[in-house]
Amino acid sequence: MASARIVYASLTGNNEDIAGIIEEAFEDLGVDVTTTEVSQALASDFEDVDICVTATYTYSDVGDGELPDEAVDFYEELQELDLKGKVYGCCGSGDRFYDDFATSVDDFDKAFAKTGATKGAEDVKIDLAPEEDDIKHLEAFTKQLVEKYQALQ
Template identity: 30%
Template sequence: MKRVLILYASMSGNTEEMADLIERGSGSDNIDIVKKQIDIDDISVDELRTYDGLLLGSYTWGDGDLPDEMEDFYDDLEDVDLSGNRAATFGSCDSMYPQYGAAVDILQDKLSELGAEIVLEGLKVELTPEDEDEQACLEFGKRFKEALDK
């Protein structure tokens, strides 16, 4: 059975809602999903190696930064070897800012730099997922599961 970690930072609940939808889209057959919110649940970077798949989600803070709670975790990633892990990123975004969803890109680049195989392009949703965005999150989860099964 494949193990997947969905780790996210959410301030207003939008990225958390995305995580819930992605989890639902992943289904429950042959997959053990652990979902953690970075500023609430205990997580160490060493724990990442115990998962086959990593889904990291974050909102973008200000003009294109990681939020504080994700930044501390990001800094701790520096020496982690994620070779053999499959990964993807997601996050709630706000087009009011000049860099749309930069946190999603920052996390994706870091995972790739650490050796993870990026199996899906980062999923960005404008604020709260609604209608087609909800479907996109469900589909993202389904496609991630399919990529794990290959």
């Protein structure tokens, strides 16, 4: 059985909801999944699973779209890992009002790329809270991650 870990950062609850949707989709696909809030996680936790997922918001009130403060250490540690043989996916919510819409999703994608992990699905960026179409997109994202993992076996 494949295993997955979802690490999320959520200020408003939107990314906690996103993580929950992905968790349920993994369970429906028979994947053993663990979900952890980023302040309670270590990047090295990804070494123990087959599929790695981050769901994060972008802090946009000042500057050019920043990683959440609580995710900075995790992000920096992630880039130092060797995750060859793992599959990853990045998603998160943002607010289209800002020019830097969901740029933390892009930042985590680049961090995972440095680890040697295989990108399993295109990034998913959601405007604010996930709605019905977003849920379907997240379920498809999760299925693609599992299919990519299976193809690598």
